[in-house]
Each structure stands twice: as C-alpha cells, then as structure tokens.
Amino acid sequence: MTASVTELTVTAEDRRVAWLATAAVALSLVDAAIPSPLPGVKPGLANIVTLVVLVRYGWATAVWVSGLRVLAGSLLLGYFLAPGFFLSLTGTALSLATLGLARHLPSRWFGPVSLSILAAFAHIGGQLLLARLWLIPHNGVFMLTPVFATAALVFGTINGLIAAKLLADTPAAKPAQ
Amino acid sequence: MRHWAALLRPGDWLVLAGGAALVGFTLPLLWQGGFAERAIIRQNGQIFAETDLLTHREFQVPGPLGITLVAVEPGRARVVADPGPRQYCVRQGWLARPGEIAICAPNRVSVQIAGRTKAYDSLSY
Numbered sequence: 162m163t164a165s166v167t168e169l170t171v172t173a174e175d176r177r178v179a180w181l182a183t184a185a186v187a188l189s190l191v192d193a194a195i196p197s198p199l200p201g202v203k204p205g206l207a208n209i210v211t212l213v214v215l216v217r218y219g220w221a222t223a224v225w226v227s228g229l230r231v232l233a234g235s236l237l238l239g240y241f242l243a244p245g246f247f248l249s250l251t252g253t254a255l256s257l258a259t260l261g262l263a264r265h266l267p268s269r270w271f272g273p274v275s276l277s278i279l280a281a282f283a284h285i286g287g288q289l290l291l292a293r294l295w296l297i298p299h300n301g302v303f304m305l306t307p308v309f310a311t312a313a314l315v316f317g318t319i320n321g322l323i324a325a326k327l328l329a330d331t332p333a334a335k336p337a338q
Numbered sequence: 339m340r341h342w343a344a345l346l347r348p349g350d351w352l353v354l355a356g357g358a359a360l361v362g363f364t365l366p367l368l369w370q371g372g373f374a375e376r377a378i379i380r381q382n383g384q385i386f387a388e389t390d391l392l393t394h395r396e397f398q399v400p401g402p403l404g405i406t407l408v409a410v411e412p413g414r415a416r417v418v419a420d421p422g423p424r425q426y427c428v429r430q431g432w433l434a435r436p437g438e439i440a441i442c443a444p445n446r447v448s449v450q451i452a453g454r455t456k457a458y459d460s461l462s463y
Contacts, residue, residue: 270349278353294361301437301450307364314357325345 169316178222182229185210189234198303201248201288202312205320208280211260212273212324213290220261227253244296248288250278270337273328281313374451376435377415379408382446391415391451392411408449413448417442 188206197203215223231249235241240249256279262270263279267297289309293302344352346354381399389395396418404421414434415425415445422444426460430440436453 266349270347271353272345272347272350274346274350275353278350278357282357297441299439299450301439304367304437306367307361310357310364310413314354314361317357319353321350322342322345327340329345 163252164191173224177218178225178229181222181226182233183212185226186232186233186237189230190237191294193238195274199308201285201309204316205281205284208256208278208284209279209320209324209327211257211280212277212321213327215260215264215276216324216328220257220264223260224257225256248291251287251291252284256284257282272323273325274318277324278317281320282310285309285313309327341418374413374434374438374453376452377408377410377433378450378452380448380450386447399445399447401442401447403445404444406447408447415451416440417447417449420447421445 165183172175185207188210191248192203192206207227210230211227214226231246231253232241233245235243235249239263240246245279249258263276266275290304293300346381350423365403374391377389377391378385379389379397381398381401386399387397389397390415392412393410393412397410399406401421405419406421406427407416409416410416411432414423414432417430417440420428420442422442424444427440427442427447427449433440433449433451438449439448439450441448
C-alpha cells in the first residue's frame, strides 16, 4: 500500500486570511488581558480587523477571519467548547449576519462606524439571547441589557473610528482575486 | 493627522443617535421590579425556602457537595459560604434588588430576590 499524498495548494487568499486572522487573534488576547468590571463587557478590539477586512476584502473573507479568530482565540485562552466559546460564536455569527446586511447600506452615508455599532449591538443581542435561552434561563439576565448596550455603543463607536482611521490611512491595495 | 470627526459620515451620526436611543430605552430595565421584598432559595430547581427580607435569618441548604449557607438581613440576602470550587455566588456579595440572583451551580443552590410585582412574565426579542 502506498501512502497517498494529499497536496494542498495555498492561494494568496489563504495566506491573507491566515495573516488577518492572526492579527485578530492577537487583538483577542489583548482584549482578554484588559480587566473588565463585568464578564462580557470588553472592547472587542478584534472586530477592528473584521471591519477592515469586510470593507477591503468583502464579507466572505470577514467570515473566515472571524471564524478562525473565535476558534484559535478560544483554544489559546482555554475556553474552547466552554460556555464562553458558544457565547462568542453566537455573538460573532449574529454580528457577521448583520454586517452582511449592513454592508449594502450606501457607503456615502454609512461608514465603518455604522457597521461597527450595528455589529456590536448584534453581538450583545446574540449573547444575551443565548445566555437567556441556555445558560441562565431567567429574565434577570436582561436586567444587564443597559450595561451591555452602553458598552456596545461606546466600544462599537471607538472600534469603528479606529477601523475608519486605518482604512483612511492605508491606501487600498487592489485585492488579488 | 485627520480629525476623528471627519471619519464619521452623516449616516454614522444617525446610527450613533439610534444606538443612544436604544440604550436610553433599555435603561428602565435597571429599575424594573420595584423593591426587594422576598428572598427565594432554591435547591435543585425546587423552592427550598421563601422568606421576607425583614429579619435576620440564616439558612443551611444541603446540596450534593455539602451545605450552602445563606444569610438574610433586612432588605438584602447573600450566600455566606458554599462548598463549590469557584465561589462565584459567595463573591457576588449582597443581593438587594429584585431579580438579582446568586447561583451556586456546583451545589445546585440559588438565592433570588423578588419584589412585589413582576414587571414581565417573559421578554422576547
């Protein structure tokens, strides 16, 4: 029996996704290192990468980068398949879905800040819903909504501004198709 | 260096305002439920004890890991000691507002504060 050789061809797109996901994972680690008054309230710095990727390379690449970030980030921080992982996954999935819709907004009027705020609200919405349905089946969870909503607004705005600044400062290299 | 405000497009302000309105809309949730009147102690999902928050009392709630000690004082209640490994419910400290709950998951004990009125039976989004 001969060993079968599986050859994987690595495209430029693959490399780009890998690099961007690495950047996002690094920011997730920074995120985790920042002390937070309440579990779940954190800046979500990795979303800056998601936003830049979304604007520069499109939604599909953003989904890849975010998905890999959640997976690798959870492995590195040791919460893979723990409740936090599913909260993270739900939040990310919902914000990606929202971004998928929101990116069709006219870009003349709505910039990265809009995308960021909408995604942030979708993120906490998804997390609160999963927490209510699965982790803490009690409506007391929703009493924290104002706190999370405020955090989403503040951090969503800040991340959006940083993403907008990055996009404005770096000239758009023509993405290799 | 460009000014930060220059990075905001007209619609962004709209979304910002909408977000702020949403936050304002959710703020009353922090005060829902009126005043703390009762403490409900549950063991394994069943009500173990229900008490008013008027006098000093202590409850010893048995669970699979041992005894969880719950203290009730006028207007507040807390988990004093718990055999669980991470002590989240103990570290939560005093619970004084309706809807607040401390869950000692390993020992399957929870302490919840209830008010006179329940603002909602359920919420759906």
